Amino acid sequence: MSRHHPKTVLITGASSGIGYACARHLASLGHTVFGTSRQPERALPLCVKSAIESLTSLHFLVVDVNDAEIVDRAVDEIVERAGRLDVIINCAGFGIGGSIEETSDDEVRALFETNVLGALRVIRAALPIMRKQRNGLIINFSSIGGLMGLPFQGFYSATKFAIEGLTEALRMEVRRFGVRAVLIEPGDFSTGFTDRRKLVTASESSDTYRDAQQHVLSIVEKDERGGKSPESIARLVARILRKRYPRVRYTIGPVAQRIAAGLKRILPSTWFEWILSMYYGVRS
Ligand SMILES: NC(=O)c1ccc[n+]([C@@H]2O[C@H](COP(=O)([O-])OP(=O)(O)OC[C@H]3O[C@@H](n4cnc5c(N)ncnc54)[C@H](OP(=O)(O)O)[C@@H]3O)[C@@H](O)[C@H]2O)c1
Numbered sequence: 001m002s003r004h005h006p007k008t009v010l011i012t013g014a015s016s017g018i019g020y021a022c023a024r025h026l027a028s029l030g031h032t033v034f035g036t037s038r039q040p041e042r043a044l045p046l047c048v049k050s051a052i053e054s055l056t057s058l059h060f061l062v063v064d065v066n067d068a069e070i071v072d073r074a075v076d077e078i079v080e081r082a083g084r085l086d087v088i089i090n091c092a093g094f095g096i097g098g099s100i101e102e103t104s105d106d107e108v109r110a111l112f113e114t115n116v117l118g119a120l121r122v123i124r125a126a127l128p129i130m131r132k133q134r135n136g137l138i139i140n141f142s143s144i145g146g147l148m149g150l151p152f153q154g155f156y157s158a159t160k161f162a163i164e165g166l167t168e169a170l171r172m173e174v175r176r177f178g179v180r181a182v183l184i185e186p187g188d189f190s191t192g193f194t195d196r197r198k199l200v201t202a203s204e205s206s207d208t209y210r211d212a213q214q215h216v217l218s219i220v221e222k223d224e225r226g227g228k229s230p231e232s233i234a235r236l237v238a239r240i241l242r243k244r245y246p247r248v249r250y251t252i253g254p255v256a257q258r259i260a261a262g263l264k265r266i267l268p269s270t271w272f273e274w275i276l277s278m279y280y281g282v283r284s
Pocket of ligand 1: 042
């Protein structure tokens with residue numbers, strides 16, 4: 001299939017924010033897009049809205065990436081309806097705020113379940129089809145938080161570090177089948193992510209980290225709410241779809257955050273940690 005032909009694209013977490021922006025933009029370019037939401041009450045109105053806006057190639061499916069069977073069924077349905085699956089975009093995810101010490105095992109599991117295993121389930125369901133086609137593109141959403149451990153978002157960072165490692169390895173494993181894998185590492189964008197961030201339950205009744213946590217998360221929220229809307233990410237995704245040999249990673253977002261990502265690569269770790277600690281006011 002030529003790089004410029006319309007492609008069949010599956011986007012998880014397409015009911016909001018980055019996923020929704022990507023779904024609309026790719027459909028407006030003529031790609032056949034299947035976006036997902038866990039909630040029928042969100043997916044159905046989005047189907048109607050796309051029809052009203054003449055985005056006839058944008059469809060929504062009800063999918064919870066925490067459920068492997070549902071993911072497999074969704075991929076089967078797409079192949080049945082569109083005849084192929086060229087691109088998967090793993091966007092579904094959420095954040096959690098709280099200290100490493102106070103985050104429970106269940107909270108860590110729930111985060112990895114969606115942010116890491118959710119992406120893995122979609123990859124596993126799609127790869128046999130992509131291998132057979134000898135063509136496919138996997139786009140995994142990491143984060144600037146996948147390049148550096150963020151205080152009071154440590155486990156969110158851990159899920160994105162996992163996505164980074166998984167994608168780097170996957171690229172080398174699937175290249176021989178004509179399948180490419182790419183990381184997108186956004187900085188702060190204004191989406192539903194901030195309001196959906198969960199707070200570690202134990203932190204609500206403990207004062208061990210209260211002041212530092214509140215201070216850091218207030219900076220995080222201010223940065224996110226002040227971020228741009230995610231259309232530039234959607235345009236980046238459309239450009240990646242046209243590339244025969246996409247890069248390993250694409251960092252996108254506010255200049256200061258892209259500079260931070262660059263500094264992390266070149267500075268001694270303790271210097272970088274000092275800068276980050278100063279920024280978040282967690283020097284003691
Ligand atoms: N916004 C940022 O500043 C930012 C920065 C860096 C990275 N990111 C990453 O970008 C991705 C998208 O985030 P966003 O900012 O667009 O957030 P968002 O507006 O909150 O959207 C998150 C999407 O994920 C879906 N979702 C959550 N859990 C799911 C599950 N178990 N199964 C299926 N779908 C699920 C939600 O859909 P339903 O609730 O309808 O199911 C929603 O569509 C995430 O991976 C996030 O980590 C965001």
